[in-house]
Amino acid sequence: MPDSTTTNAATLLPLDTYKSDEKPTWCPGCGDFGVLNGLYNAMRAKGLKTKDIVIVSGIGCSSRLPFFVASYGFHGVHGRAMPIATGIKVGNPDLKVLAMGGDGDAFAIGGGHFVHAARRNLDICYVIMDNNIYGLTKGQTSPTSNVGFVTKTTPKGTPDRPINPLQLAIAAGATFVARGFSGKPKELAELIVQGISHNGFAVIDTYSPCPTFNKVNTFKSYRDQVGELPAEHDPSDIAKGLVAAGSDDPLYLGVLYQQQLDSFEDHLKAQKTGTEADAPAVMENLFKLYA
């Protein structure tokens, strides 16, 4: 989907504008580098100002990302990126908020919040850097690991079936649901641009392989499994979106589902009947009411 709000090339800021001088803590070959680059390029393409951006994350390898961006950021606690992001948007709906973090953060400890942020249709773009493993704690099974996945905490293979992040997002009420791949940073950047432009909860589950601890889900394995959506795919069709999200051959990249609905922020704004200037009158009325 072309993005009409993308700033034209002549007015784009230098890419360095979006980079901080903090050195990434990731292992060489980590998929998160590609996601970070995709993010820089998306912010630039959107013509965003770093003062108006807040990158929110939880805890995990990928959640370190806000430190590598020259914008505002919030590196919170494990699993609570959605509550923090919600609060930031409630406090100042004009800010552009992106959430960036891992599959454990989003779907295990933060799984409850993910569902509620989706049903609220919170106007943020949430990029999940999905490596199917816990990396920061050095290699344990994650909620997107396949059945039988062998790790140090599951030596005989995990008995748990994986969550399908995209089907979960659609079912929970997300209004923009896409899949990206760190191995295709250009396409990923375009997806992030669309996710930022979307008014509502935009989820981009992004394969971002961990070369250190995950020898199963690798750049190579994903390259072999991913594929483009058929040209006739209609992202406004929820049934088709769910089916496409459930496909494992190929694993579709791109926007699987999108719907235009009022965002959480639209609702909050509509409920406001006054401004700060009304505070003295509101207090005076309360004093009369409770006299």
Place this chain on the structure above:
Amino acid sequence: MAQRDDLVIRVAGEAGEGVLSTGQLLTLAAARAGYAVLTDSVPPAEIKGGHSLFQIRIAPHRLRARGDVVDILLAFNQEAFDRNINELRDGGLLVYDSGELTPLDSGGRYEQHALPLTDIAKNELKFELGKNVVAVGALAALFGLSADHIRELLRQRFARKGEDILNKNYAALDAGFGYVGRNIPERGALQVQPGAPTEYRKLVVSGNQAIAMGSLAGGCRVYAGYPITPATDIMEFLAAELPKVGGSVVQAEDEMSAIGMAIGSSYAGKKSMTATSGPGLSLMVELMGLAGMAEIPLVIVDAQRVGPSTGMPTRQEQGDLFLAALGGHGEIQRVVLAPVSVADCFTQAVNAFNLAEQFQMPVLLLTDTILAVRTEGIPAPDLATLEIVDRATYAGSPAATESVANGTSANGASANAAASANGAGVAPGIESGYKRYTFTESGVSPMAIPGTEGGQYVATGLEHNEAGRPRSDGGNHVAMTDKRFHKMEMARRAAPPAHTYGDPEAEIGVLCWGPAFGMVVEAIDILAQRGIKVSALAPRMLWPLPDQQLKPFIESKRIVLVPEMNYSGQFAQLVRARYLSDVRSVTEYSGAAFQVSRLVQEIEGVVQHAR
């Protein structure tokens, strides 16, 4: 018989039967007529059905506690009688709905009168819903409250429902007055005079409502919460009011989310709060640590109830002090405040926001069941003289924008950044630029609000350097820990004035917190009549302990008692640990408040022992 200057009326019955509405109508009318009022209620644990009670104490003078014994009991049904009759004082008056129960004869312990509420409403008035208004009329007649204020309240409440409904309610009121006038002529011993007219405007509000109003006045603009008894009223109140001033209320999916949202909105520049009770506070503790570490202003109200776990959700305890003051992994900087009365709930809510903003840390406001639900008539706060504190913010550095806009690369700009004053002229994202956690004399660093150019930084729960970058070297951690704890020392010195009562020269001191103070004050008045001098102090700030208030008090007393409503004597333990003073703990953990008579006894016992 002489008139009384103090009367306790208890209304008891099945939840949903109008116990609460009867009590509230009577309370408001009495307050408007000039009586001092103080109420207590026990909501039922069940939603519909189950025992419920409402108690109102009235007097011509200021009241501090609910009253130990009941003078008039109105029982709506048999269970209400069974559960409450033992608390009716000897010589008290039982009135009961004779359509619902026939109590055994009291054997002369108390007087009893049938009050056929159901019968009057159903048969005489043909208006069954009017039963509670008949009850209000009857009770008002018993102690001498005129019908005028009740009629006015009925008009306000029912006028919009039409003349017919209003007139039916007036008739119900008259029927209540009439029945008592005809059937209980000997009411002299129950009559209470209203107080002298007051100069000030009065508000009749609960502790929860006073906290909500104080928060609004203190600048709260975002509230995020998860419903829990007995804190939910605060959320309901603010949900109606905050949108009128451009603010928002969000009902979160759980308490972790609630506090996370409040932290997020505070980071984004709005004064923010959440309110909960013990189980919710337990869930919030990890994120409270985040607010401490990332230095984010935040107000957390904990309306305590009986724990642990789900405990007794509708009963009274002051059991969360350790959790509030000490809870959490690592050492979290936080301030704990406790109001002693409904009026103080307003004041302390303002204090909570001011301290949170001034010191950029979480401030906990500890109330409890009785304070949360208690209604009192209080002087309307003078908003014009209210001191409101806003956080120190970073004004930004427009020069930084220009350097980027002119094409200077972010990385290239770092070379000549070192000399700049907290970020001036340095491009965002450069470590030598704006320092969110810059070391200052007070420990407080100006906070950049997102949207401010040049203030770009990352808030984090990781240990960080002045620029907010994650760093785990020991020297930095020591310096940052010192910075954060220095704010605690500054907060200690900024403690709002303590409540005091009694004879300051007394050798016996009572140190207490929260609504126990009101009970202690009433005990001191009784002891004074018996020639025993006692002095009481209740700090508004419980953590950090305000040395300047507590130390001189403890040192000047021969004996210090610390009454509190928990098993462990939590405040006493904190005081002992800091001042190495052998204060004596007096505890109550039945789920009810202290009886004033119990406090009198304890203090008398100490005096006798000391002689």
